[in-house]
Amino acid sequence: MKKAVVTGGSGGIGSAICRALAENGYYVYVGYASSAEKAELLAAEIGGEPLKLDVSCAESIKAACEKTGAVNLLVNNAGISEIDLFTAISEEKSSRIINVNLVGAMELTRKLLPSMIREKSGCIINISSMWGEVGASCEVDYSASKAGIIGFTKALAKEVAPSGIRVNCISPGFIMTEMNSRFSAEDLELIREEIPLGIFGEPRHIADAVVFLASEKAEYITGQIIGVNGGMVV
Ligand code: NAP
Numbered sequence: 073m074k075k076a077v078v079t080g081g082s083g084g085i086g087s088a089i090c091r092a093l094a095e096n097g098y099y100v101y102v103g104y105a106s107s108a109e110k111a112e113l114l115a116a117e118i119g120g121e122p123l124k125l126d127v128s129c130a131e132s133i134k135a136a137c138e139k140t141g142a143v144n145l146l147v148n149n150a151g152i153s154e155i156d157l158f159t160a161i162s163e164e165k166s167s168r169i170i171n172v173n174l175v176g177a178m179e180l181t182r183k184l185l186p187s188m189i190r191e192k193s194g195c196i197i198n199i200s201s202m203w204g205e206v207g208a209s210c211e212v213d214y215s216a217s218k219a220g221i222i223g224f225t226k227a228l229a230k231e232v233a234p235s236g237i238r239v240n241c242i243s244p245g246f247i248m249t250e251m252n253s254r255f256s257a258e259d260l261e262l263i264r265e266e267i268p269l270g271i272f273g274e275p276r277h278i279a280d281a282v283v284f285l286a287s288e289k290a291e292y293i294t295g296q297i298i299g300v301n302g303g304m305v306v
Contacts, residue, residue, distance in 0.1 A: 073099045074097065074098050074144040074145065075098065075100075075101070075140065075141075075143040075144055075145070076098040076100050076101065076143060076144065076146070076147065076286075077100075077101045077123065077125075077140055077143050077146050077147070078093070078100060078101065078102060078147040079103040079125055079127055079147065079148055079150035079180065080103060080104070080105075080149045080150030080151060081100070081101070081102035081104060081111060081114065081123075081149070082102065082104035082105075082107035082108075082110040082111040083107075083149070083150075083250065083251075084247070084249025084250055084251065084275050085149060085244070085247060085249055085275045085278050085279070086102075086147075086150070087102075087110070087275070088274075088275030088276050088278065089147055089149060089278065090102050090114055090115075090118060090120065091114075091117075091118055091279065092276070092279035092280065092282065092283050093145070093279075093282070093283065093286070094118035094119060096283050096286075096287075098144075098145065099119075099120060100115070100120035100121075101120060101121050101122075101123040101125075101136075101139075101140050101143070102115045102118075102120055102121065102123060103123045103125040103127075103136070103150065104122060104124065105124075105126040105127070105128075105150065108122065111123070123136050123139065123140065125180070127150050127172055127176025127177065128171045128172045128175075128176050130179065133176075133179055133183055134183070136180075137180075137183045137184060141187070142184075142187035142190075142191065143184060143188075143194075144188075144193070144195065145194070145196075145197070145286050146180070146184050146194075146196045147197045147199070147282060148176075148177035148180065148181065148198045148199060148221075149199040150173075150176060150177070151172065151173045151199065151201075151218075151251075152168065152169060152172050152173065153169070153211060153214045153251060154211070154214065155210050155211055155254065156210060157210060158213070161212075161213055165213070166213045169213045169217050170213065170216070170217050170220075172217075173214070173217035173218065173220075174217040174218075174220040174221055174224070177198060177221060177224065178224055181196060181228070185232065185237070188237050189232065189235045191236075192235055192236040192237075193236045193237065194232075194236070194237040194238075195237065195238050195239075195240075195286050196228070196237065197239075197240055197241070197242060198221050198224065198239070198241040199221075199241070199242055199244065200218045200219075200221040200225075200241050200242065200243045200244075200297065201214070201215075201218040201243060201244060202244065202299065202301050202304060202305040203215040204218025204219040204220075204221060204222050205219070205222065205297070206305055207219075221241060222241055222297055225239055225240065225295065226295050226297075229294045233295075238285075238291075238293065238294040239294060240285045240290070240294060240295070240296050240297075240298065241296070241297045242278055242281050242282065242285070242300055243297050243299045243300070243301065244273060244277075244300050244301060245267065245273050245299070245300065245302050245304040245305065246263055246267065246272050246302075246304065247272065247273040247274065247275060247277070247278060248272045248273065248274060248275075249275060260272075267301075267302040267303065267304050268302060268303030268304065269302035269303050271302065272302075273300065273301065273302060277300050278300055281298055281300050285298065
């Protein structure tokens with residue numbers, strides 16, 4: 073059975089990814105940092121395993137990788153955001169965003185790659201954001217972290233392609249999850265008007281793209297940034 077690790081599997085998009093991968097035959101490690109109960113419930117539902125994995129903590133990454141051993145698929149989905157002026161964000165918050173969203177994904181990948189290289193097979197899918205492509209005012213640190221994920225995807229894809237490993241990136245638009253719970257109904261309506269397809273994205277839209285990129289149907293696709301955004305960024 074193929075094994076997958078999904079970071080932030082306890083969250084809105086992550087849980088949809090875990091469910092979709094389990095439906096497609098994967099044994100899924102449901103990664104979580106603080107939401108142990110959510111991860112446990114989900115893992116029990118899909119026949120997977122909860123995995124304590126704080127991507128900002130080297131010891132947590134090490135312990136998680138020892139638990140999973142070699143995996144076939146890594147989905148770097150964990151992420152945090154903060155909305156404020158660039159000059160108002162503390163150095164501590166800024167570092168946290170970069171450490172969780174970018175450095176965490178890179179360090180976990182560094183640990184899980186050697187076994188994929190030995191196997192000459194594997195798949196890595198990074199979750200960026202449309203703001204990593206075009207930048208968002210009042211989300212400068214977040215946008216920078218997500219732009220970093222795009223660069224990371226492209227460079228790593230070139231480096232590990234000769235080892236039979238594909239690395240791709242999904243760039244979600246506005247997806248209805250806890251991350252967007254801070255927006256008022258009025259704000260949401262203004263945002264919806266900016267979406268050409270006229271509706272907000274759902275976690276399953278990202279999960280469907282993950283399943284596709286992980287499948288053999290995507291065997292000739294690597295180093296790509298796939299927008300799943302209802303046409304908001306084209
Ligand atoms: P969410 O519901 O808030 O979930 C965030 C997830 O990240 C949670 O599972 C959380 O785990 C995990 N996480 C936070 N800090 C972590 C850490 N230090 N180590 C490991 N995991 C950590 O957010 P979401 O909307 O599903 O977002 C998932 C990904 O999609 C993020 O990378 C986000 O940037 C990206 N994205 C989202 C949208 C959107 O509109 N929702 C748009 C573009 C991109 P715990 O709860 O266990 O702490």
